[in-house]
Amino acid sequence: MSSSTSTSMSPLVLKNVKLVTPQGVLDEGWIRLADDRIEALGHGPIAASSGEGEIIDGAGGWVLPGFIDVHVHGGAGHDFMDADEEGLRAITKFHASHGTTGILATSLTASRDELTSVLDRVSQFMSTPMPYAQVLGVHFEGPFVSDQWKGAQNPDYILPPQPDWLEEWVSRYPGVIRIQTLAPEVDGALDYIERLDSHGIVPSCGHTDATYDQIIAAADRGLRHAVHTFNAMRPYHHREPGTVGAVLTDDRIIAEVIADGHHVHAAGIELLRRAKGPERVILVTDAMAAAGMPDGDYHLGELPVTMTCGVARLTNSGNLAGSTLTMIGALRHMVREIGVPIADASRMASGNPARQLGIDNVTGSIEVGKQADILLLSDQLEIERVWIGGQELELEY
Known part of the structure; x- marks a missing residue:
């Protein structure tokens, strides 16, 4: 699977989120998207190399794979x-x-x-x-x-x-x-x-x-x-x-x-x-x-x-x-x-x-290197923002 919406994109960091990964939920998590991929993720202070580009405060919401x-x-x-x-x-x-x-x-x-x-x-x-x-x-x-x-x-x-x-x-x-x-x-x-x-x-x-x-x-x-x-x-x-x-x-x-x-x-x-x-x-x-x-x-x-x-x-x-x-x-x-x-x-x-x-090597989970098919949900599990291949959808949620 490859998103046909993907183009070169500026780095984007979502911070202050609960990050749902295959290993479990990372509280106070952050994730960095670049060039249609998940470039880095973690919890606690954002890595220095991940501070460039737009930063979005997720206000304690959830980040899930699409x-x-x-x-x-x-x-x-x-x-x-x-x-x-x-x-x-x-x-x-x-x-x-x-x-x-x-x-x-x-x-x-x-x-x-x-x-x-x-x-x-x-x-x-x-x-x-x-x-x-x-x-x-x-x-x-x-x-x-x-x-x-x-x-x-x-x-x-x-x-x-x-x-x-x-x-x-x-x-x-x-x-x-x-x-x-x-x-x-x-x-x-x-x-x-x-x-x-x-x-x-x-x-x-x-x-x-x-x-x-x-x-x-x-x-x-x-x-x-x-x-x-x-x-x-x-x-x-x-x-x-x-x-x-x-x-x-x-x-x-x-x-x-x-x-x-x-x-x-x-x-x-x-x-x-x-x-x-x-x-x-x-x-x-x-x-x-x-x-x-x-x-x-x-x-x-x-x-x-x-x-x-x-x-x-x-x-x-x-x-x-x-x-x-x-x-x-x-x-x-x-x-x-x-x-x-x-x-x-x-x-x-x-x-x-x-x-x-058979596409789990490309998408379906929050892991470094995977395609940036990402959802930002509120703490009440309402859709707030959607990215497909790193591109945010311009939709009325």
Whole structure:
């Protein structure tokens, strides 16, 4: 990952902050940014070599790595399924204003042509300067999922895995698909998982009726991700632990969770946290076009959605239809409602998704040499300033 917003920049020092690093929180911390990188950091008196350039007093606030949202369908009235360049800019601007510095454009279950169109538009957008959240690639959620657990996926386009589609996609758009979610129990899924893995694409389970044994068999073939854990998957039972039981207990699988207070009960999130530990949970928004918009009628792909009091549901069935969550909202929920330490919540929102995407050597944590994807939060965890590749975003926070 490299920020296309980065240019040569004057040194910038943030001081008097609580600095969240992989080693823990540095109180009375400071951090120096220069030429799109983190040049130095520490706590206590600022090193003499770090006193040049602009100095910002963080007033005791928090400095975190920018959030990386690996499962998000849209926002600000736009959907990745049909967003043009203007729509892509609107989505990435909205989520950047809430702390997201890296994003995977996430699809829905749709036709082959529609999914190819997503790849075409997103890959073109990725080749141009991106002034807001950096689009890191595409997450295909479907169409090779279970009709029984379709949730808000369109059943008209659900079908078994199609290896020839994948081969065409990776040939035409190399490196663009980063995650694909499927139901491991359907015909051909295990071979398809191996094929995904061989192309460097993260195989993910979701919208699935897989048994415990079927998930374990899939993990043996390369499965290592689970979308919106607990939602749209076979639940836990003490004699057949199901998809949920396998996700909770297999350390090879990194588990997403939508921490918005609607998709998963607080006790469910706490169970997930205890089972997986802070290094195997990823916070996602699963946000749809209505995120950042007033209550009303919207669409998720071709399906009508009604948002009431900020909660989006399919108009016809009442199923939850993605969310209107932001990443800063997810982090605050984990800290305030679940009681997760900020350092752990930050890892779930930044470090873990970076590691899952194989970009943790570049971004996802506050370390010297990493890309300066930095958030300054108030002591109350409100977004105050955002830097992507060392460039501050000119946004109304």
